Amino acid sequence: MLDERKTAILRAVVQEYITTAAPVGSTHIANAPGVKVSSATVRNEMAVLEQEGYLAQPHTSAGRIPTDRGYRFFVDHLAAPGPLDSQASQQVGAFFDSAHGRLEELLHQTTNLLAQVTHHASVVVGPRSETAVVRSVQLVGLGGRSATVVAVLSNGTVENEQVELPVEMSEVRLSAVSAHLQAHLPGSTLDAPRDLPATGDRDFDAVCAAAVRSLAKSAADEPVYVGGAASMAHAFDAVDTVRAVLNTLEQQFVLVSLVRDVLNRGLSVAIGAEHGVAQLVACSVIVKPVYVDGEQVGTVGVLGPTRMDYPQALATVEVVSERLGRRLSDGGSN
Amino acid sequence: MLDERKTAILRAVVQEYITTAAPVGSTHIANAPGVKVSSATVRNEMAVLEQEGYLAQPHTSAGRIPTDRGYRFFVDHLAAPGPLDSQASQQVGAFFDSAHGRLEELLHQTTNLLAQVTHHASVVVGPRSETAVVRSVQLVGLGGRSATVVAVLSNGTVENEQVELPVEMSEVRLSAVSAHLQAHLPGSTLDAPRDLPATGDRDFDAVCAAAVRSLAKSAADEPVYVGGAASMAHAFDAVDTVRAVLNTLEQQFVLVSLVRDVLNRGLSVAIGAEHGVAQLVACSVIVKPVYVDGEQVGTVGVLGPTRMDYPQALATVEVVSERLGRRLSDGGSN
DNA sequence: CTTGGCACTCCAGGCTACCGAGTGCTAGCC
């Protein structure tokens, strides 16, 4: 653990570096508020902080830069989430006051909101529908052996999937299947759909089963929304880094597991290498689950360079997650 | 109109520049196949081509670069779409052979396919559902005054929208409304929904109307999918350009009107300033409508630097649009 | 333990010189 003076110095380095993006030297720190010693002393302390892995030097005779570990200490001990600055909070407020429409649309918009407010890329993972209760099901033929199965879930989302029917079926019989599904499926969840009573008609039962299987599959994956990817073009000057990050942002699968992984480890911030996605070592991720009635329905987060304004970003994510949860539990009747 | 020799020189310049990205000088051109004159003659001809606006010089004593006009001539007269190279065509084939699932999913994947094959960003605009015929409708209450209305359309898409009910309604009555909708709406289109027979019950009719209105609204916008945005990081070395382009790619509205606009003008290629989106002056767009049974259901396109391999990109877009149309008219039954 | 002082390091930026690629022009050739 760091003594008070080292702490103050580390804080000053991080804050300075976050705003200037240039290695910071002992003289700047000595002048910083909260540090009452000379630059020589600061130098000594910084040497120690470097040895202990909190700071790094790009080259001899350059200033210091925080390491991942330095940022970690900063967010754990020094970055009181602090109140959101008033402009940002107003922006968030205005957004949620005027938001409306479908869940998917809302999540997508949220992504833009986060990107605008934080100036970083943002990620929103929608609810996995597996555990939501089915309210209504419908199977509609599309000619030939294809059909669409649609389910409305208790959380307001709609799952739909195209089904390849095992056998061709007349409109009329499909309607019967639809009715059968509608009669028996509602009330159960898609990850463990209630067993449908067999009718004795093999084709009929097979179609039912196919429909249910499709729905379950479709409900298993979580929708991901990404916003503000363009901000990454600012964030780094190395083109390679930009490219790697943008590429990764397009791989929804990676994003979902990244977010899930971070949450599983009980973190709300993953800094640099901590999150384990090699292409994103230059980035930090801040995530926060969204709760509705005590149940997690999704996650919001931002992704920016490790050198990001953590207090501000933490506060934004916090507020957005909270407001989004509130918005969703109103059932949209806001 | 250009004489044969100028044509050959212009072609050579464009081709060379497309592959090297560096201004090309008279000596290179003189050695190019199809040009049988000395570099001095080439220089004279290039001076003329520059005067006429087909070529430009970054600075005195540098090689020449094609202008937008030069590219335009190239694609209009010199770029036989040519056959897709075999690896690409195999990739496309494999994709469509194994593609399955919902329309939205398919379009989204198509976006990735195009990006991979062309190494450029790609845009796919989905069908506007306004003119599709309703197959089935359903209204499901979500508690309070909110409900979800879902419609399955003849083209296999599913439209769903959240509705704010004008009055609160019991489950049972909502079911009645749902049944009413299902009884009368199918068969008409969402842009001109059939008038529902009035029941005399004002609340009932109001809820019906609200549901239909929501659906119509939701059907009016065209889904847009973008892929391969990361490739833009390669395409330009000016960070500002990358940023501007990425930003624009996130504005779906701009994309849709860009695509529509280009098609309306009867073009399939818009080069640089031609498309009128200021932020994309450094880009060219290649678009192609997708037809199913003679009707346009969407558009596929790629967006890359003006300096792109037009023959290859044209061929790819052509093939993908054609295969996608074919795929969709099978009704998904491959 | 702190601090002022000092010698040392190293990067960034400005300057010059130079090389090479490319041009435009002109005189001669077919």
Added chain:
DNA sequence: GGCTAGCACTCGGTAGCCTGGAGTGCCAAG
């Protein structure tokens, strides 16, 4: 008359050199 070889000239990019400044580490004194 058109083509081409030759030549003088232009100009951007790179390499080398230098210098100024910011920063460090260390030491000796308070």
